[in-house]
Amino acid sequence: MYSVFKFGGASIRDVHNIINVGKILQSYSNDKLVIVFSAMGKVTNMLENLVEDYVNGNTDPFISLQKVKDFHYSILDQLFEKQDSIFDKVNNLFVEIERILEEKPTNEYSYIYDQIVSIGEFLSTKIMSNYLLNIGFNNLLLDARDLIKTDNSYGNGKVDWDLTTNCIKSNVKANHCITQGFIGCTSENFTTTLGREGSDFSAAILAFCLDANQVVIWKDVPGMMNADPKYFDSPILLEKVSFDEAIELAYFGAKIIHPKTIQPLKKKKIPLYIKSFLNPHNKGSHI
Ligand code: ASP
Ligand code: MG
Numbered sequence: 001m002y003s004v005f006k007f008g009g010a011s012i013r014d015v016h017n018i019i020n021v022g023k024i025l026q027s028y029s030n031d032k033l034v035i036v037f038s039a040m041g042k043v044t045n046m047l048e049n050l051v052e053d054y055v056n057g058n059t060d061p062f063i064s065l066q067k068v069k070d071f072h073y074s075i076l077d078q079l080f081e082k083q084d085s086i087f088d089k090v091n092n093l094f095v096e097i098e099r100i101l102e103e104k105p106t107n108e109y110s111y112i113y114d115q116i117v118s119i120g121e122f123l124s125t126k127i128m129s130n131y132l133l134n135i136g137f138n139n140l141l142l143d144a145r146d147l148i149k150t151d152n153s154y155g156n157g158k159v160d161w162d163l164t165t166n167c168i169k170s171n172v173k174a175n176h177c178i179t180q181g182f183i184g185c186t187s188e189n190f191t192t193t194l195g196r197e198g199s200d201f202s203a204a205i206l207a208f209c210l211d212a213n214q215v216v217i218w219k220d221v222p223g224m225m226n227a228d229p230k231y232f233d234s235p236i237l238l239e240k241v242s243f244d245e246a247i248e249l250a251y252f253g254a255k256i257i258h259p260k261t262i263q264p265l266k267k268k269k270i271p272l273y274i275k276s277f278l279n280p281h282n283k284g285s286h287i
Contacts, residue, residue, distance in 0.1 A: 001213040002172070003028075006036040006181060006203035010220045011277045012124060013041035015078045021128070022135050024218070024280045025176075029137060034172060034206050036181040037128050038199035039120030040075070043068060044182075047117045050097075055105050055112060062101065069094055072123055079131055086130045093122050110155035114193045121180035121199075129178045140174035145185035147171055148205055150192045157184040157192030159205060168209040179206075200261040204272075208264035215270060217257070218277040223285030224249065224256050238285050246272075246287045262287070 005028075012018050025035065038044070050064035072090060080086050097119055105112055121144070129141040149164045150157030181199025184192040194201050200217055207215045224246065225235035241249070243266035247259045256274065265272050265287075275284035 002032045002034050002207075002210050004034045004036065004203045004207040004210070004212045004215045006038075006199055006215070006217045007277065008038050008199060008217075008219060009041050009043065009124075011218050012037060012128065015075055017277070018075070018079065018128070018131060020277060021218075022132060022137065024277060025132060025137050026135070027280070029176075032175050034177045034179065034210065034212070035128075035139070036179055036199055036203045036206065037121065037124045038181045040124045040127070041071065043071065043120040043123070044117060044196070046071070047120050048113075051109075051113050051116050054101055054116075055109055057105075065094070065097060065101065068120075072127070075127065079127070080134070084130070084134075086127060089126050089130070090123060093119050093126070108154070110153075111190070114154045114157075114191050118180070118183050118191045118193055121182055125178055125180050132178070137176065139176040139178050142171055142177050142179045144180040144183040144202065145189070145191060147179060148184040148194075148202065150184035150186060150194070152186040152188070152190065152192065154192055156195045157186075159184065159194075161209075164205060165209040168206060172206070172210060197258060200258060204261045204264045207270050208268055211268065212270055214273060215265060216273045216275055218275055218280075219256075220276065220278060221256075221274075222276045222279065222282060223274045224287065239283060241285060241287045243287060257287070 007021055011021055046068050050061050053059040053064055054061035097116055125141055129139055132139050147168050149160045181202040182193055184194055186192055203215050222237050224238045224241055226238055227235040243262055247262050250257055250259050272287040273284050276282055
């Protein structure tokens with residue numbers, strides 16, 4: 001049985017954190033894992049700005065692109081040898097963005113958004129898969145577009161559950177699979193996104209379709225709290241929360257897990273753990 005792990009942008013925002021994620025994964029190397037990554041750090045926001053610039057035409061989008069490049073290349077320089085094949089792979093992804101930017105924006109906004117913003121996840125997963133191979137953590141990188149099938153509501157793809165279940169069951173076979181969060185694919189093979197913070201949902205979709213034994217969302221907080229630790233001094237860690245309580249908490253602004261993510265897990269009674277990537281041995285929350 002698979003466990004589905006999801007690592008968000010903060011967990012892989014710099015080399016220090018990436019090395020930490022590598023260590024966490026090595027400690028689970030005997031488990032069957034599907035590992036979902038979102039884009040590194042604030043890359044999704046950076047790419048959103050790039051799309052704005054491109055579509056509005058007021059600011060040169062290549063300036064934003066350069067920021068995204070600098071961010072990733074600084075990580076690559078610290079993490080890989082100069083001759084590593086990752087440099088070409090990452091470069092090819094930037095070329096995909098450049099090809100779009102060289103043409104005038106004629107398509108609808110949300111279509112353009114999905115084609116460009118999704119590159120953040122393709123970048124992070126390529127980098128993480130290669131880094132993990134280098135440290136001896138075997139893994140197979142799967143393209144989320146072969147797994148999660150949606151309609152063509154760009155920016156907010158609606159999952160075709162039957163098709164998605166078939167695709168996930170036939171492609172997820174290796175002991176350690178890695179894939180992109182947040183991304184789906186239309187029947188015409190165009191990239192869609194599932195809405196901001198969609199990577200948690202991707203993890204839930206994978207778990208639902210695989211009948212996984214658990215989902216672990218690795219965060220920079222100790223677990224699910226009764227209040228937002230950013231605004232309250234001493235929020236309490238909720239060690240055990242029911243699915244319904246978690247949904248309620250989400251509606252009351254405990255911005256931890258979106259109800260959309262909880263629903264498929266609730267349906268199949270798949271436990272969800274929120275754990276801290278800073279203190280991976282701590283219990284965290286069990287939903
Ligand atoms: N990278 C996307 C976002 O920041 C998806 C995610 O992180 O869940 O919204
Ligand atoms: Mg993100």
